[in-house]
Amino acid sequence: MRFFADLWHTLIRHVRANLRTPFFTVFGLAQPLFWLLLFGQLFKRMAELPGFPAENYLQFFAPGVIVMNVLFGSAYAGMDVIEDITSGVLDKLLVTPVSRLALMLGGLLASFLGLAVQVLVIFGVAALMGLRVVTGFAGVLLATAIVGLLSLGLSGLSNALALLTKHHDPVIITVNFLTTPLMFVSSAMMPLQLAPTWLQTAACFNPIDYAVRAVRALVTTGYDPAAILPGVLVLSAFAALGVTLATLAFRKVSD
């Protein structure tokens, strides 16, 4: 029971800190909304290509924007950990009997909660622009849960990196280096049928692509197990990997 109390108080701490710096949440939202408008216009006519898998580009692209937003939002989660390390707060928390797992999971969950709000806002704005989610609000919630798994995995990895390096720079450099290729080696912006075969193969190893496919299925085609099931399985494994590595890194810090 103490574990859940610890988790709850950690979550509250991080959510409160996020609310105190609304700048990041607002700007975090500005970027995906920009993409939605800008790329939505830029690639609009792509939907006229033969074999394009959606009725218009917005239907196709909105799921991509949602996943990309989670990618960029979670990948920097480790920065909060660095702040706690450099300010000495982490050491002080580690000298209390608080559960280490709760201390770490609380941060990951808070980062997911912030992103979930953003995901709902993006869905809302896209709906105003004409997006139609065939599975309705239930589908929106399922999509949020699926990107939640992606967020847990990514922010877990980011936290692990932060805990092992203890500096801003490696986190920023690694995240900058990895996020763009991860985004392009997926069907986030373009259908992969149009891409070379090696890229299609590479996408099979990219958790981002699994998230995009699952969310896109919920938006454009319905509860399609062929897209959603692999997504849920792969992303659950990915989330488990991220949380495990973060936990191990957390143990290593006090060594």
Add this chain to the structure above:
Amino acid sequence: MDTIIKTEGLTKIYPGDVRAVDGVDFAVEKGEVFGFLGPNGAGKTTTVRLLTTLTRPTSGRAQVVGCDVAQDARRLRERIGYSAQEAGVDVNATGRQNMLLYGHYHHRGSHTLKRRIVELLELVDLSDGADRLVRTYSGGMRKRLEIATTLIHRPQLLFLDEPTLGLDIQTRVHIWDYVRGLNRKDGTTIFLTTHYLEEADRLCDHLVIIDHGHIVATGTPDALKDEIRGDVVTLSLSLRETNAVAADLEKAQHILSGQPFVEEIQPTDGELNVYVEHGASAVPQILRLLENAGLTVESAALSRPSLDDVFLRHTGRTMRQGHTMPTGPVPLK
């Protein structure tokens, strides 16, 4: 008396064979203020990290509040408080929220917590700023809040790592008062590290002097100073030629070391510490001897031995250089 900390051969080696703490043995009795005095990089913080379970020993053992640091970390953490060198408080929360977080992490009920927080904020004179964001606090306020957060669960033993580092004189004196009050009134055992001689001298019942990961001296501040009998005459010579200081000091040392009234001589950066039994009568003799040898004494200061002299005697170096206490307000980074 009961022993609250006991270490045997406690050692921490970091990668690259850096022996931060190298086979340290000491014991702290319940109810005392125990100090670890040493220059920066001596191994003070590493010792605190070992005793507070923040890092594991490479070898050796340490028993703290009845728990082994390696085997029984969780129970140990319930009984101690730890104040870090950096004022480790959450700047995105208010003072009260910071206090609550530590209270919850120590699994105290909300009802008792509320009262305890009011009491502690009063103790550190933060009642007025309790509901302001810590971001708006001054360095001294942050440090006071930090100390209050470490007391929320009434720890038996409180670790203070350089508690007054970078603080202005007024805040420093306040913190000394809280520490003494805690020790006297609540009987909290205090383990503190410092490189301020005055702090060690004023606060500590027992001291360990540490250098390069080794304990070089142990005792009460008075006993340590009594090891050096008599007075200290600190001499500085005026320059005849450039770069001749070292040669002149050596010459002066040679002349004085032959004198029966001189007990010991320790050269330091550009100065000479001469230990004598009766300072007042020794100064004129020293001056005469040096003048006769053609050396000009620029200044001669007479003092009682300080902990710095104790450090100098054991290490051949002085702690004072570059580590003087700031006299004006210094902002916390």
